Amino acid sequence: MEIQVKKQEELKKSLKEIQKSAERAQKEAWHLLEHMPRYLPKPLQVCNVEPTVKHKEETKAVEPKCEKKPAKGRAIKEVALITTEEFENVPAYMKGRITYDQINAVVEEINKAVVDKYKILYQPLKSMSAPVRNLYHRFIEEETRDTNGVFFIVDNDIKQFTKLKLDKRFYIMLSILRHCQRVREIRSSGLVRYVIC
Known part of the structure; x- marks a missing residue:
């Protein structure tokens, strides 16, 4: 009985440590989300996945339909913000x-x-x-x-x-x-x- 109680206490301690580390990670993630730099590049490609079905018996594999990327212009170098x-x-x-x-x-x-x-x-x-x-x-x-x-x-x-x-x-x-x-x-x-x- 005492052995089970000790195991439960150890398990409880380890769970508390895991909970604390998860809370710290969540706080860091929120901080990063709130302080996202404006100069990071935006995602260029968006894919829409639509199932296509011809007949009730015959089904076709799902094919992603990708939107065209914007016309590729020359990259213009900008001054990075001061930290x-x-x-x-x-x-x-x-x-x-x-x-x-x-x-x-x-x-x-x-x-x-x-x-x-x-x-x-x-x-x-x-x-x-x-x-x-x-x-x-x-x-x-x-x-x-x-x-x-x-x-x-x-x-x-x-x-x-x-x-x-x-x-x-x-x-x-x-x-x-x-x-x-x-x-x-x-x-x-x-x-x-x-x-x-």
Whole structure:
């Protein structure tokens, strides 16, 4: 009788440990679900499985009918958001009163400018209107040997595609992004090109 009681107590302890670990795992899962990064890729393919039956006696195997993937465009590199650890490691003299949210808001605006610029560059010339074609030619003129094969923007792109003010505060945020190795500068022919790392 005592042996059975001891076994029951051991079983009870092990069940409590399993319950605690399951609760911890559930809390971690909820945390991950609530703090899902916005920049993760979305699923591309959705399959619908529909059974097909010809006659009552004759049945056919189930065939998945897959929807077409969206037209494959060229991937445009974007600046990754700053993590809290990286922001805490930025020296205080650089940060000043700038907050973590302000930095990531600027990163999102820069990403918007990069995407808009490269959408224009990847468009066929025949489908462009006159103002868009002028932008296209400006983008081509801004490219050099140093920027071949990399994604970059200049101050005019930020003015054109975002509502950001190019003031001292903005350039401080750019220096923080350089410190965190999100962007780097290429200076030549009177232009500063911000290359996405």
